[in-house]
Amino acid sequence: MIPVDSNFIFAVAPRFSGNKKAAQERIIGAISSIFSTTLDRYAINTRLRIAHFMGQVTHECAGFCTAEEFASGAAYEGRQDLGNTQPGDGKRYKGRGLIQLTGRANYRDIGRILGLPLENQPELAAEPVTALKIACEYWKKRNINTAADRDDLISVTRLINGGLNGLEERRSYLIKAKSELARIEGLIVAANEGGNSTVLHRGSFGAGVVELQELLVKKGFALSIDGDFGAATELAIMAFQKANGLEVDGIVGKNTWNKLHT
Known part of the structure; x- marks a missing residue:
C-alpha cells in the first residue's frame, strides 16, 4: 500500500485562501487518516490507480473545497x-x-x-469520510481501475463525467499526482536500499538524470539526453528493470543503479 495522506492531497490540489482554504482544510483533515486504507479497500492501490483517482476527484470536488454541488439541485x-x-x-x-x-x-x-x-x-x-466512500463506490461500480491501469485518461474521464468536461484540468491534476507518487515511492526505495544513492523518478531533473539517460542509451535505449525524467525515460527504466529481474516501478534506486553500471 502506498502511503498517501494529507501531504499528498495538498501536493496535488490547488491552494486557496479565505473561506475556500478553511473548507479545504476541513475536508482534507477529516479524510487524511483513512485515505490510504479506504483507497486500498477498493483496490485503488497502485501508482496509476491512485493518480487517476486523484486527477478526477480533485476536479470533481473543486480542489477538495466542497463535497456538495454548488447548484441548488x-x-x-x-x-x-x-x-x-x-x-x-x-x-x-x-x-x-x-x-x-x-x-x-x-x-x-x-x-x-x-x-x-x-x-x-x-x-x-x-460529510467528508462518507463523501470519500461514495467516490470509491462509484469508482468500483464503474470498474474504473481497468481504464486507470491502461493510463487511459480519456476513458477514465468519460466513465466519471459522461463526456470530457474539464479534461485539461483533470490531466494537470493527474500529472501532479503521478509526480508526487513517484517522489513518495522514491523515498521508500531509498529507505529500503539504505538511502546511499540518488533516487530518481518521473519528474526528476538535472545532472543525475543526464547520467541515467546516458547509461540507458549505452544499453541500447533510444532516448533524448535532456536531463528531464519524463515518460520516455520512465518506460525505458521499467523495460530495463523487467529485463534484469528488478522490481518494475520506474524508480531508479541503488539496485537499479548497480545494474545500470554493470
Whole structure:
C-alpha cells in the first residue's frame, strides 16, 4: 500500500485562501487518516490507480473545497431516471460526495451498501469520510481501475463525467499526482536500499538524470539526453528493470543503479 495522506492531497490540489482554504482544510483533515486504507479497500492501490483517482476527484470536488454541488439541485426535480418521484426530491437529493451522488434512487442504493440512512438523511453524503466512500463506490461500480491501469485518461474521464468536461484540468491534476507518487515511492526505495544513492523518478531533473539517460542509451535505449525524467525515460527504466529481474516501478534506486553500471 502506498502511503498517501494529507501531504499528498495538498501536493496535488490547488491552494486557496479565505473561506475556500478553511473548507479545504476541513475536508482534507477529516479524510487524511483513512485515505490510504479506504483507497486500498477498493483496490485503488497502485501508482496509476491512485493518480487517476486523484486527477478526477480533485476536479470533481473543486480542489477538495466542497463535497456538495454548488447548484441548488432544482434541475433534477421530477427526474424519474434518478428516482426523484416526490416533490422537492431534486433539491433534497442534489449532488453530494467527492464524486457527486445524485437522485433519490442512488442515495438509497449507496446508503444500503454503506449501511447509512442516506435516503432519509441525504445531507450525510456531504460529510467528508462518507463523501470519500461514495467516490470509491462509484469508482468500483464503474470498474474504473481497468481504464486507470491502461493510463487511459480519456476513458477514465468519460466513465466519471459522461463526456470530457474539464479534461485539461483533470490531466494537470493527474500529472501532479503521478509526480508526487513517484517522489513518495522514491523515498521508500531509498529507505529500503539504505538511502546511499540518488533516487530518481518521473519528474526528476538535472545532472543525475543526464547520467541515467546516458547509461540507458549505452544499453541500447533510444532516448533524448535532456536531463528531464519524463515518460520516455520512465518506460525505458521499467523495460530495463523487467529485463534484469528488478522490481518494475520506474524508480531508479541503488539496485537499479548497480545494474545500470554493470
